Amino acid sequence: MSEYTDKELIEQFANPDTSSYAFNLLVRKYQERLYFHIRKIVIDHDDADDVLQNVFIKVFQHLGKFREDSNLYTWLYRIATNESLTFLKKKRAKYFLPMVDVENQLSSAIGSGVGYSGDEIQLKLQKAILKLPEKQRIVFNMKYYDEIKYEAMSKILNTSVGALKASYHHAVKKIESFVKDD
Amino acid sequence: MGEKYHIPNDHDNLQKHAPWLAKIEKRNEFQVPAGYFDSLPSIIQERCIESSRTTISEKLERFKFYLYRLAIPVSFAAIIVFFGLNYLNPADVDNDLTAAEISIILEEDVNISIEETMLIEALMENESAQSAEFADEDEGLIDYLIDNDIDLSSIINEL
Numbered sequence: 262m263s264e265y266t267d268k269e270l271i272e273q274f275a276n277p278d279t280s281s282y283a284f285n286l287l288v289r290k291y292q293e294r295l296y297f298h299i300r301k302i303v304i305d306h307d308d309a310d311d312v313l314q315n316v317f318i319k320v321f322q323h324l325g326k327f328r329e330d331s332n333l334y335t336w337l338y339r340i341a342t343n344e345s346l347t348f349l350k351k352k353r354a355k356y357f358l359p360m361v362d363v364e365n366q367l368s369s370a371i372g373s374g375v376g377y378s379g380d381e382i383q384l385k386l387q388k389a390i391l392k393l394p395e396k397q398r399i400v401f402n403m404k405y406y407d408e409i410k411y412e413a414m415s416k417i418l419n420t421s422v423g424a425l426k427a428s429y430h431h432a433v434k435k436i437e438s439f440v441k442d443d
Numbered sequence: 444m445g446e447k448y449h450i451p452n453d454h455d456n457l458q459k460h461a462p463w464l465a466k467i468e469k470r471n472e473f474q475v476p477a478g479y480f481d482s483l484p485s486i487i488q489e490r491c492i493e494s495s496r497t498t499i500s501e502k503l504e505r506f507k508f509y510l511y512r513l514a515i516p517v518s519f520a521a522i523i524v525f526f527g528l529n530y531l532n533p534a535d536v537d538n539d540l541t542a543a544e545i546s547i548i549l550e551e552d553v554n555i556s557i558e559e560t561m562l563i564e565a566l567m568e569n570e571s572a573q574s575a576e577f578a579d580e581d582e583g584l585i586d587y588l589i590d591n592d593i594d595l596s597s598i599i600n601e602l
Binding site for chain 2: 281284285288289292293296297300301306310313314317318321322382383386387405406430433434436437440441
C-alpha cells in the first residue's frame with residue numbers, strides 16, 4: 262500500500278510541510294493490522310473503532326518524539342495493546358464487573374453473530390480463546406493469528422521470550438482442554 | 444530457556460500438543476462495516492487536528508487554574524502579614540490624657556482609684572519641681588543683690 266519505509270514516513274512526518282500526508286500514509290499502512298489486533302481483544306467493532314482512533318491520536322501526538330532505535334511497528338503494537346487493556350479495565354470499573362463477567366459478555370457478543378461470521382468450529386475456538394487470561398489471550402492471538410516472532414512480541418509486551426513461549430504453550434493446551442470439555 | 448519454564452522445545456508443534464487446533468483453518472472471522480478502512484484515515488486526521496487545538500486550550504486552562512489557585516493563598520497570606528505588621532507592632536499611642544479629658548473626668552466625678560504610693564510620689568515630684576523653680580528664682584534674686592551691692596542685713600532690719 263505505502264511505498265515508503267517506516268523511516269521515510271517518520272522523516273516526512275518531522276517536516277511540517279509533509280507531516281499530514283506522512284501521517285495519513287502511516288494510518289493507511291497500519292490501520293488493518295492494528296484494528297484486528299485490537300478487535301481480538303475487545304471483540305466489539307465499535308469498541309475496537311474507539312480504541313483504534315485513540316491509538317492513532319496518541320501516535321500523532323508522540324511520533325515526533327519517537328526514538329528510531331526501536332521498530333515503529335513494535336511501538337504501534339505496544340500502544341494498541343496497552344490501550345486495549347486499559348479499555349477493558351475501564352469497562353470492568355465502569356460496570357463494577359469482575360473479569361469473568363467481562364469475558365462472558367465478550368463471549369456472548371461473538372455468539373450473537375453480530376460482527377462475526379465464523380462457523381461453529383471457529384466460534385468454539387473464539388470462545389475458548391476468551392476463557393484465557395487477558396495477557397495469555399494476547400500472546401496466543403499474536404503468535405497463532407499474526408505469527409509475530411517471540412523477539413518482537415517480547416518488545417511489544419515487555420516480557421521475556423521464555424515467558425512468552427511458556428504462555429503460548431499453556432494457552433494452546435488450555436484451548437484444547439476447553440474444546441474437549443465443551 | 445525452555446527448561447526454566449518447563450516447556451518442550453517443540454511447543455510450536457500443534458500437531459503434537461494441540462491436534463484439534465492444528466486441524467482447523469486459521470481464519471479471521473471478525474466482520475468490518477463496508478468502507479470502514481477507506482474513511483478511517485480522514486476521521487483520524489480530523490480528530491488529530493482537534494486534539495492539537497484542545498491541547499493548546501487545555502494548557503491555557505491549566506495555567507489559569509494554577510494561577511488562580513496560587514493567587515488566592517498568596518493574597519490571603521499578604522493580608523495576614525499586612526494586618527499582623529500593623530496590629531502586632533503597635534504604633535506610638537498617646538496614652539496621656541488631654542486637659543479637656545481631665546476636666547470631663549473631674550466633672551463627671553469618675554471614681555479614679557489612686558494608690559497611696561503613687562500619690563506620695565506625685566507630691567514629692569511636685570515639691571522637687573517647685574523647689575527647683577524656687578531655687579531658680581532664689582538664684583536670680585541673689586544675683587540681683589550681688590550685682591547691685593545690696594546688703595542683706597539692711598533689708599532684714601527694714602523688715
